[in-house]
Amino acid sequence: MSARFPKPATPLGPRARIAVVVAAVLLLAGGSVGYVMHAEQRTKGRQTGADASFALGGPALYFRDTAGGRVAHQPLPATRAAATRAAATRAAATRAADARTGGTRTRGGPACDRFYASDEGALCLRAKPGVLPKTYAIVLDRRLREKRRITVPGVPTRARVSASGRMLSWTVFATGDSYATTSFSTRTAILDLRTGYLIKSMENIQLTIDGARYHAPDVNYWGVTFARDDNRFYATVSTKGRTYLVEGNMRDWTAKALRQNVECPSLSPDNTRLAFKKKVSDDAAAPWRLYVLDLRTMRETPLAEEHSVDDQAAWLDDGTLAYALPGGGGRGSDIWTVPADGTGTPRVAVKGGSSPVAVAG
Secondary structure: OOOOOOOOOOOOOHHHHHHHHHHHHHHHHHHHHHHHHHHHHHHHHOOOOOOOOOOOOOOEEEEEEOOOOEEEEEOOOOOHHHHHHHOOOHHHHHHHHHHHOOOOOEOOOOEOOEEEEOOOOEEEEEEEOOOOOEEEEEEEOOOOOEEEEEEEEOEEEEEEEOOOOOEEEEEEEEEOOOOOOOOOEEEEEEEEOOOOOEEOOHHHOEEEEOOEEOOOOOOEEEEEEEOOOOOEEEEEEEEOOEEEEEEEEOOOOEEEEEEEOOEEEEEOOOOOEEEEEEEOOOOOOOOEEEEEEEOOOOOEEEOOOOOOOOOOOEEEEOOEEEEEEEOOOOOOEEEEEEEOOOOOOOEEEEOOEEEEEEEOO
């Protein structure tokens, strides 16, 4: 008995075929738009601004709480300088003891993916949902109210504010998402709040390497840190597979390379030393170690933290650094501290935190 097959369907005419294609395109487009609108509505539905009572004040350690993605603060962790001051009075000693046990975490700040602040204001980088990644660079005042918002393409990775609060800088990944690979591209901007002037990309700065003007299509900058005069700054530049520490000048818009193998510099409050991460291994899982560079002698000191730190460390005072490491117990990251002179032992300051910054008052 022969098998029986259904008769073939009548072929669609030209107009019918066009109608089917148009319907399919509209269906796919509608799905994409619906996804983006849904993501935007989720963001709008979540409180992203700071609570009315949450503001900058100190002394305190401000940071991004990884549990909710919002900024929080708690007492500064005890340091050698804090311990010396604490011995003066019993009240100071009590505050230092509270800090050593982690203190009380106060939540209620804005939602940020990266955060940094001075006593005068703050910078919040917030990832914008959508098909193409974008970042909101949000300028905040002392009460953490929004003053200005700039939208840039890319994924947020670094944020810095000068001590005066005048100069702001941020870095986004334009492509790629890790400094441990060679397939990334960054874009770093600088904003002068006094003049309102925005440098959208540092790539046009007049760069000098080994005493000669340098030009290359693969130049990338990231990790800016500002001096007290709001004119001098330091940053990382990458080109031809090498990274350099550069010293920059805002007034004449120039930068010169000082030494190789320096990433994510952070200038000490007294402006005499730079903390940075240095590549010490080709192991992509653990390539870096924290160092401190004396700008007078140009001597490097490895710090007691032996884990690989992929962060732009923050100075809590002239003797202590804070930074994020992958967290334990399922936490995204924890904040650790370590003495800046190469001695001592790393200690956990915040469980479930990132983007640390000390605010004096």
